[in-house]
Amino acid sequence: MSPTILFAVVLAYFLILLGVAWRTSRHATNDSFFIGNKDSNWMLVAFGMVGTTLTGVTFISVPGAVGSNGFGYIQLMIGYVLGYLAITFILLPLYYRLQLTSIYRYLELRLGRRSYQSGAAFFIVSRLLGATARLYLVVNILQATILDSFGVPFWLTACVVLLLILLYTYEGGVKTIVWTDTLQTACMLAGLFICSVFLLREMDLSLVDSLERMRAQGLTRIFTTDPDSPAYVWKHILAGMFITIAMTGMDQEMMQKNISVRTLRDSQKNMLSLTVVLTGVLLLFLFLGGLLHLYAPLAGVTATGDKLFPAVVLGHFPAVVQLIFFIALISALFPSVDGALTALTSTFCIDILGLQRRTDLSPAVQMRWRRKVHLGFAALFLILIMAFKWLDDPSMIGVILKLASYTYGPLLGLFAFGLLSKRGVRDRWVPLVAVAGPLLCALIEQEQARLFDHYRIGLELLILNGALVLGGLFLISTPPGPAGRGAQYLSK
Template identity: 25%
Template sequence: MTATLQLGIIVGYLLVALSVGLVAYRLTERTAEDFYLASRTFGTVVLLFTVFATLLSAFTFFGGPDTAYAFGPEWILVMGLMDGIIFAVLWYVVGYKQWLLGQKHGYVTLGEMLGDRFGSTAVRVLVAGISLFWLFPYVMLQQIGAGGALASLTAGAFPFWAGATLITLFMILYVALAGMRGIAWTDTLQGAFMLTMVWAAVLWVLVAVDGGLATINAGLEASNPEFLALGGGFYTPATMLTFAVSIAFGVAMFPQVNQRFFAASSEAVLKRSFALWPVLVLLLFVPAFLLGTWATGLGLEADIGAGESILPVILAEYTPTWFAALVIAGAIAAMMSSSDSMLLSGSSYFTRDLYRPLSEDTITDQQEDRLGRIGVAVFALSALAASIWAEAAAFGGATVGSILVNIGDLAFGGFAQMALPVIVALYWRRTTRSGILAGVLVPQVLYIAFNFLPETTVGSLTLFSDAYLGWGISLYCMLVGLLVTVGVSALTVQTPEEETALYFEFAD
């Protein structure tokens, strides 16, 4: 009964979203700018919630609560407070400048904006290539989460590959039809729905537990007393700051988030949105991660099977079947709201930053629009094939949450490596083409090497570790990117093709 109800809710959501997509398709012009940015018409509510829902991913709903369950509630500080504030600042520092440039010059992608400033196809292709490289595993993350959740709901009757395939095929159809406008509409509905449901879940569990919060805290005191104290264990200051900075700076460079900086209808809309962002983040992350923490105090360890996430377990234990079904189905829909934006952005990076500058063919806006829709399908199916292979070959008995956190953390750090060179380029006139190329490329090579090469000891020196002195390698690589960008720019001269004044033609 539970599985049938949950599948019914998911199918119902798919049909509603598809209906929205059909309406959006009728209103969408057959141009690349409208398909990718909804002609830059977003108001405050839509812009805020489409960024919000784009980040409502498997990482949030399964990875986050599982981390809080395993290590304690300080994960709320990492994701809720630190990244709510840090990303809001970056929304202004990066997003506002991007919006000004997009309004004046019609930019659609980050690579397009940087390539124009430095008069360089190489810059454009490098930024797009790196973005697609790190976007690919994050799309996989959503497919792994959705496929695993559907398999869990049906006790294996609906296997992982079938669930991931179903969700992927729907997203291809929906994104190709709806474009940015339809995605933003469903994002707004989805974000409001999930805020309501996650707070309702917290209240329901509190009421259902005999003794409420006192009982939960007593359980935590008995089983994991460190959960009631701040810091310690996994949550060292260095670890928390590494996660918080990497995630926040990475989010600012995520194609599906970064492109939304171009989509605001006015300056007032953009500024209201980033001012409200920390509040919205806390409203979601606090209840979601509390549920993960409470599960430890309620002694649910024995109820968790291999590869299972904690959120469905605590909801199944303390809320009615229909309510748990609604929340979990909503979480799966949240994964889809992230994936559809990723597919659309991945398509735009491919068509505008790889195909157009590297192809000898001249294409019209209508042809680019059509190519973008085809790109959605190619990107999604490639990620699906990789997800099915990875799930079968590599993950074994690991929990869904741990898989998602590991993949998400790696992709966040990869995107974060681009943030400081981009900020330098936006605000320092002296930045050169050589500086931005080196500043973007060098930290990526280091980050990939330290994450994929085996740890090696040479004498007393350890090479290719993921942390030094407690600080994650992502932060060291970001610092290298900053130093390389500034250093190489200081040692080189700007070329005649560079538009030095392009980013400074207006008053900040």
């Protein structure tokens, strides 16, 4: 397909998003930006969060990984379901009872000011790295398939994409992205379904026949029973559960949308609906991956990993399906990036700058600060995208999960200590403990061959990180009482 036509379609899609943003951001305030005025429709939030959870990396990397891992991703999915249930019935009631705008405010109420700022800081690092890694993947595909032919440099492509995202999140924040994420999720799922149907028709296969062929080629294998393997089944189930608890339940971006719903019951319905829909969609992604690996040898496609899906579509699909693929790809990208940019702005303004506490600043001054922070994070996104371009890792989903293991571990340890213990902490030492956990994990991972012989650490690195921080917090803990900062109140 002509790059000019693809460019026109992408531009039209952006204009639609800008139109939605204009409609939803009129008369927006800081409350609209941070929590959508606590008036978001739970069904829209649930549907839009599917796109936020999946992201462009899932769209490209999960199908591409079927060739090497089969359907082993299902092991993680089992853990995801358990994690979502924990969020629904443990974390959401806590956040609503405390009427939080930032979920890291819980850490201040429970442990102290330094604990609160440590949690917020690790979220900022986590989301900056994770969101820019996802954004890099899709910008790179847009560059290779459309903009290289126009002679546009990569850095300019990244600037323009960030500018467009900035434009439609600048005023409305959560109030806007609840609606734009819903639109984008619908486009992404439509593209996923249409590409799967097209591949079945091209190979003249029924659903049952395709699964049988995948089984014959070893693509449907799920469980790994070797305890020494990084993909061992129980490692993945436990890692999937704690990844979900940390990356969703202790993540301001994800919870910002949940707590924008008016009532706890509706927020819980949102989370349970998300669990069901997300499970079905991830199974469809794995099925699509199996179809791509059946089709690639027939079409003479040699690409693997993240490059397989784009290579098959652009080299062998008709023009109309290519258009659908690009719209779906862009739709998979934006729900994670726009939400991350908004959540990072919210966390920095509320938790680091303390804008909501500043009675000496008028609402207009607070809004100016919020806009400056929003622009600042957009600039940081650009810098990190260029860094990922320099690294150019072949499978970004592995990079993202590894980054999450290091950066979400301290959050997991902090929240676990607050929820599982009534002891207080020596708050001034908490930042050191939070930093020590990832550093110890890096040392252990580097020396794992000497320490564990044949055993290899996989995604359970997140659990290890959280456990080290939890243990460190107990070492600096104090008996329940005044130092416990609200332990009795929070346990009610």
